Amino acid sequence: MSEVIKNRYEFVVLFDVENGNPNGDPDAGNMPRIDPESGLGLVTDVCLKRKIRNYVETVKEDTEGFKIYIKEDIPLNRSDREACKSLGIEETEDKKVTDALKKLKKSDPDADIKLRDYMCSNFYDIRTFGAVMTTFVKASLNCGQVRGPVQIGFARSIAPVISQEVTITRVAITTEKDAENKSTEMGRKSIVPYGLYRAEGYVSANLARKVTGFSEGDLELLWEAIINMFENDHSAARGKMAVRELIVFKHSKELGDCPAYKLFDAVEVRKKEDVEYPRKYQDYTVEIHEEKIPDSVEVKRMV
Amino acid sequence: MGVGVKVRVWGNYALFSRPEMKVERCSYDIITPSAARGILEAVYWHPGMRWVVDKIHVVNPVQFTSVRRNEVKSKILASNVLQVYNGAKKPLYISTKADIVQRASLLLRDVEYVIEAHFEMTERANETDNPGKFKDIIMRRLRRGECFHMPYFGCREFPANFCLCEEEDIRTAYDEVEEKDLGFMLFDMDYSDRTHIQPMFFRAVMKQGVLDLRDCEVVR
Numbered sequence: 007m008s009e010v011i012k013n014r015y016e017f018v019v020l021f022d023v024e025n026g027n028p029n030g031d032p033d034a035g036n037m038p039r040i041d042p043e044s045g046l047g048l049v050t051d052v053c054l055k056r057k058i059r060n061y062v063e064t065v066k067e068d069t070e071g072f073k074i075y076i077k078e079d080i081p082l083n084r085s086d087r088e089a090c091k092s093l094g095i096e097e098t099e100d101k102k103v104t105d106a107l108k109k110l111k112k113s114d115p116d117a118d119i120k121l122r123d124y125m126c127s128n129f130y131d132i133r134t135f136g137a138v139m140t141t142f143v144k145a146s147l148n149c150g151q152v153r154g155p156v157q158i159g160f161a162r163s164i165a166p167v168i169s170q171e172v173t174i175t176r177v178a179i180t181t182e183k184d185a186e187n188k189s190t191e192m193g194r195k196s197i198v199p200y201g202l203y204r205a206e207g208y209v210s211a212n213l214a215r216k217v218t219g220f221s222e223g224d225l226e227l228l229w230e231a232i233i234n235m236f237e238n239d240h241s242a243a244r245g246k247m248a249v250r251e252l253i254v255f256k257h258s259k260e261l262g263d264c265p266a267y268k269l270f271d272a273v274e275v276r277k278k279e280d281v282e283y284p285r286k287y288q289d290y291t292v293e294i295h296e297e298k299i300p301d302s303v304e305v306k307r308m309v
Numbered sequence: 310m311g312v313g314v315k316v317r318v319w320g321n322y323a324l325f326s327r328p329e330m331k332v333e334r335c336s337y338d339i340i341t342p343s344a345a346r347g348i349l350e351a352v353y354w355h356p357g358m359r360w361v362v363d364k365i366h367v368v369n370p371v372q373f374t375s376v377r378r379n380e381v382k383s384k385i386l387a388s389n390v391l392q393v394y395n396g397a398k399k400p401l402y403i404s405t406k407a408d409i410v411q412r413a414s415l416l417l418r419d420v421e422y423v424i425e426a427h428f429e430m431t432e433r434a435n436e437t438d439n440p441g442k443f444k445d446i447i448m449r450r451l452r453r454g455e456c457f458h459m460p461y462f463g464c465r466e467f468p469a470n471f472c473l474c475e476e477e478d479i480r481t482a483y484d485e486v487e488e489k490d491l492g493f494m495l496f497d498m499d500y501s502d503r504t505h506i507q508p509m510f511f512r513a514v515m516k517q518g519v520l521d522l523r524d525c526e527v528v529r
Contacts, residue, residue: 032411033377041374050378051466075402076381121390128401139385150387153458157465160322208468210458265454267470 008223011155014262015209015225016255018273019054019161019232022202022287026245027169027195029053037196038169045166047201051158054205057235059131062227064238066130072227075129075137122152126218133218134228155214156228161205164275165284167198197245200285206270211260229254229308250287252308253294263302272298312427312440313363314447315474318348319421322374323462323469324414328495328508334414336463338371339515342522343497344463345424351460352471353447357434365520366423370482377413381405420462423479448473481518489515496527 021028029049030036039048059074066072126133136154172195179185209228214220229252236247255269272295281289299305325337325344342362349360381403393401428447430440450456451473460469483489491513499507509527513520 031377032379033375033413039376043374048376050376052378052380073402075385076405077402078405117391118387121387121394124394125385125390137385139390140387150384153465155458157459157461157468159466159468162321206468208459210456212457259455261450261455261457263453263455265470265472266459266468268454 008221010219010221011209011211011214011225012260014211014257014260016257016266016269017207017209017232018251018253018270019205019207019249020202020251020275020292021161021205021236021247021249022200023198023244024200024246024286025197026247027197027243028201028203028247030196030243035196037171038167038198038201040167040169041162045168047163047167047198047203049161049203049205051160051205054158054161054235055131055135057239058134058228058231061231061235061238062130065227065231071128072130073128074131075125076131118150122150123219126152130224130227133220133224136218152218153213154218155210155212155220156207157210158205158207161203163201163203164290165202165277167201169196169198171196195243202250202275202284202287202290204275206266208266215260233309249309251292254306254308255299256304256306258302258304264300269299269303272296312429312444314349314426314444314451316349316352316424316426316451316471317368317421317474318424318460318462318469318471319368320462320467320469321418322467323417323420324467325417325463333412336373336415336417337494338417338491339367339513339520340365340420340422340424340462341495341497342511343495345422345426346497348424348460348462348469348471349426351458352456353443353450354457355434355438355443357431357438358428358443359431360426360428362424362426363521363523364425365522366425366479366481367483367515367518367520368421368423368479368481369419372418373415374418375413375415377411379405379409380412381408382410383408416467417462423474483515483518486515486517491515491520493528496522496525499529 027036027038028047029039031039039050040046041048059076060078062072063074063077122139125137125139132152132154134154134156136152139150139152174193174195175190176193177190179188179191184191209225232252233249236244236249239247253273257263274293274295276291276293277284278289278291284290294305296305323336323340324334325341326334327337342365345362345365346360354360383403389401393399428443430438451471454472460471461467462469493510494513496509496511499509507529509529511525511527
């Protein structure tokens with residue numbers, strides 16, 4: 007495995023959606039998330055992390071060191087019992103397992119840390135985003151909580167988005183009973199005609215070095231995953247989504263060279279003046295104000 | 310004191326969960342002293358020092374918004390990990406289909422605070438450590454925007470921008486409000502007994518936009 011990252015990073019992702027629903031709001035009947043006061047569209051951090059996990063899972067196919075912990079299918083705890091056997095614990099009582107664990111805990115006070123490191127080295131998403139683990143010893147601080155180096159905020163659209171209800175029909179009826187009375191069923195979809203969203207993220211080299219061991223190779227994979235996060239995520243609901251810009255700021259030091267907000271402020275995304283209703287990416291301009299960025303920070307446009 | 314700092318922090322969203330409403334999370338009206346301490350620790354911390362928050366200035370008016378998200382409800386089981394660690398061949402992951410739960414969070418939006426704090430030395434400091442050294446490191450980091458990890462407002466998805474606050478006079482949205490009682494709030498957790506961590510609460514009363522924590526009564 008390659009070396010642990012040595013630099014702090016910040017990144018800005020611009021992605022757009024055309025005639026689709028980037029992130030449904032469970033509170034609003036799965037309509038696109040909209041900030042009610044400003045009218046700006048929202049995409050949650052967890053939505054984007056899901057896409058990154060899915061991409062890594064697709065590409066790496068569970069190879070050693072690139073497993074994904076939080077998956078979309080297959081139930082949890084399926085073969086607990088099997089595992090007990092291979093541990094040499096023939097009894098399949100839960101109590102026996104607990105006892106064995108207690109014994110281990112007594113003989114090895116660092117067991118929690120060892121297990122944490124084991125999880126970090128095996129699972130890409132834990133190494134990247136962190137995870138919460140139960141611990142053997144009650145109230146043993148933080149052994150079970152892994153903070154990953156990569157932190158992503160909510161994505162917001164540049165201009166207010168409108169959500170449009172599209173009513174659709176289908177000719178196949180689900181139940182026999184309904185089929186007697188009607189020949190079509192109505193459904194509805196909510197779409198955003200067009201929206202350009204901006205997400206901001208942070209990579210802490212310190213957490214990578216001290217906790218999870220997030221490496222240069224992992225970072226490359228993260229960029230690749232962000233760039234391609236919508237390419238394998240097409241569905242009826244999403245419409246056309248694409249990452250338009252990934253701007254990466256690489257600090258020269260582990261702790262960074264300047265505040266993150268200064269770098270983010272240097273990336274200006276504007277609607278072109280003659281455009282009233284933006285409907286395509288070309289209706290916007292993206293400008294990076296180099297003069298606001300310290301020389302020691304390296305700026306890379308990855309898309 | 311000589312070892313005090315003033316830090317301005319701001320961000321789009323914040324969520325300081327009330328412990329009594331943490332399944333469907335609901336934020337306190339303002340930042341808790343423990344969250345403020347966490348922000349400072351994200352910038353700089355050392356075992357030889359301990360942050361003490363003195364005052365919190367509530368610069369922006371309190372506004373709420375809500376977000377409902379799909380979340381998982383389970384944690385990684387240490388026992389499962391141990392079995393796999395010891396060579397068991399078994400799937401080790403959480404399935405979101407089975408473990409999904411939809412939870413709403415009541416968030417604060419457009420928050421800005423000025424945190425006044427100082428640090429105290431602890432007995433875990435090395436011989437070469439002294440308050441001056443720590444203070445220099447802290448000031449340097451605040452000026453340059455360096456941090457151990459990006460500080461956040463309660464949850465990691467709500468990053469907190471920070472800078473050194475150099476103004477003497479801090480304007481707040483509540484300058485005209487004589488007194489606003491925010492009820493009982495979490496003060497911090499008491500970690501002195503590691504096997505029995507206890508929450509501590511205090512009566513938060515904001516006076517002209519400032520929450521003074523220097524002389525407050527803490528209840529367990």
